[in-house]
Amino acid sequence: MEQELAKPSLGYKIAFHWANYVFNKLYYQKVYRLHTENIPEPGTPTICISNHQNSLCDSISELTTYDMRFLHFICRADVFKKKGIAKLLYAIGLIPIYRVRDGVEKLRDNLQMFSEVEKYVAGGNTLVIYPEATHMDGNWLGRFFLSYTRIGFEAAESCDFEKEVFIFPIALYYHDFKLLRTQMVVDCCEPVSLKPYYEQFKENPRDAEKAANEYIYSKVKEKVLDVKDLDNYDTVMDFFSYVDKLEAEKRGIEKMNTVDEWEIRKSIEARLEEKMESDPALIEQLYSHTNEYSKYLKKHKINDYAFNNPFKKWGMVGQMLPYLLLLPLFLAGMIPHIILYSIIHIVMKKVKDKLMHASIDLCIWVLGIPLFYLIYFIILGNCASWLTAVIVVALLPLLGKFALWYHRSFQQDSKCWRAGLIRKYQPKLWQKLAGLRQKLNEDFEQLNA
Numbered sequence: 001m002e003q004e005l006a007k008p009s010l011g012y013k014i015a016f017h018w019a020n021y022v023f024n025k026l027y028y029q030k031v032y033r034l035h036t037e038n039i040p041e042p043g044t045p046t047i048c049i050s051n052h053q054n055s056l057c058d059s060i061s062e063l064t065t066y067d068m069r070f071l072h073f074i075c076r077a078d079v080f081k082k083k084g085i086a087k088l089l090y091a092i093g094l095i096p097i098y099r100v101r102d103g104v105e106k107l108r109d110n111l112q113m114f115s116e117v118e119k120y121v122a123g124g125n126t127l128v129i130y131p132e133a134t135h136m137d138g139n140w141l142g143r144f145f146l147s148y149t150r151i152g153f154e155a156a157e158s159c160d161f162e163k164e165v166f167i168f169p170i171a172l173y174y175h176d177f178k179l180l181r182t183q184m185v186v187d188c189c190e191p192v193s194l195k196p197y198y199e200q201f202k203e204n205p206r207d208a209e210k211a212a213n214e215y216i217y218s219k220v221k222e223k224v225l226d227v228k229d230l231d232n233y234d235t236v237m238d239f240f241s242y243v244d245k246l247e248a249e250k251r252g253i254e255k256m257n258t259v260d261e262w263e264i265r266k267s268i269e270a271r272l273e274e275k276m277e278s279d280p281a282l283i284e285q286l287y288s289h290t291n292e293y294s295k296y297l298k299k300h301k302i303n304d305y306a307f308n309n310p311f312k313k314w315g316m317v318g319q320m321l322p323y324l325l326l327l328p329l330f331l332a333g334m335i336p337h338i339i340l341y342s343i344i345h346i347v348m349k350k351v352k353d354k355l356m357h358a359s360i361d362l363c364i365w366v367l368g369i370p371l372f373y374l375i376y377f378i379i380l381g382n383c384a385s386w387l388t389a390v391i392v393v394a395l396l397p398l399l400g401k402f403a404l405w406y407h408r409s410f411q412q413d414s415k416c417w418r419a420g421l422i423r424k425y426q427p428k429l430w431q432k433l434a435g436l437r438q439k440l441n442e443d444f445e446q447l448n449a
């Protein structure tokens with residue numbers, strides 16, 4: 001891998017800025033980037049690692065956190081099968097790595113790749129690799145394989161240990177893995193130098209790799225939301241969503257953002273782990289109440305927010321009026337994007353891995369928006385005027401955001417209307433829900449005791 005490959009081309013710069021705009025301004029409502037002062041200076045031999053939860057979204061979040069650097073990413077070799085796609089992937093800095101499932105004979109190809117990557121890192125560049133080797137299915141941390149530490153040490157060895165190689169951990173958290181226009185957190189941890197392990201590596205490479213990995217893993221583990229009880233993962237996540245606002249109130253947080261949510265859920269998870277050991281009966285009770293409450297909410301097509309904010313009769317009428325008045329604006333934002341939404345919907349049906357959905361969604365938006373906006377521009381320019389075309393196409397991103405907000409707000413308010421009707425016309429059911437919600441509050445208080 002030649003050193004000049006680390007220099008971004010004009011095409012790469014254009015693609016970077018477009019992906020940056022779509023990712024940070026359109027696809028996500030807000031990306032919180034914490035402790036960016038920890039990012040190693042340009043020219044520092046660096047291997048960037050992170051927890052891997054959301055496929056391509058993880059990579060673009062890290063790429064755009066670094067600003068304009070030509071990062072290289074190690075990824076699965078099976079996406080390089082088609083020559084045209086492979087050429088594009090190489091051009092944007094992706095490097096294939098073969099796994100056992102690709103065939104034992106293919107593993108030999110990794111030797112050449114590792115040699116080139118080591119020289120690339122030793123040259124003062126940044127390599128991104130996911131030590132878990134696959135994306136997880138939720139908020140937990142998998143085991144770290146040693147390939148990243150091996151590359152780091154051998155990069156140092158390739159320059160006779162004269163350069164200090166760093167492992168730069170990043171912790172990622174998504175408010176929702178799958179939804180468009182939500183929020184996420186990118187927390188840049190303090191870089192870990194491999195230099196203190198150089199002498200150990202010279203004596204026993206494997207022990208040095210293990211020792212470095214153990215320390216780095218512990219540092220990442222401190223940062224991420226790592227749910228331990230995977231058999232009850234959905235129940236735990238539901239419990240978080242029901243009580244995290246109670247914890248926020250205890251902390252004096254009036255309006256909880258995604259960073260607050262992340263820290264609060266890590267704190268609650270730590271207490272759950274502690275009580276699993278000291279009071280398993282409480283955890284069993286908490287799970288039972290959570291599951292029963294969730295079952296009732298799902299059955300009656302409401303959520304916890306709607307239960308806590310049911311509309312009164314006249315509130316329903318008052319809330320409906322703005323939606324009627326804003327309907328033309330919603331249609332103006334929805335109709336130009338309906339083809340893209342339809343393509344995404346069709347593709348999603350064929351992809352079983354739900355954590356790939358956001359990545360596919362993002363790819364379609366990154367590639368599809370310029371194409372469709374260009375088509376609309378040409379049609380409007382020829383049918384109306386070029387000035388009209390410029391104005392309309394410039395407004396399309398804002399109208400698209402509004403249409404999505406309108407759709408989600410209407411869905412949520414519909415649940416609040418439904419909750420209001422249940423409270424008025426099904427008092428026994430409402431009392432049952434209220435009783436379960438109160439039990440959850442009591443469980444939360446016992447968890448804190």
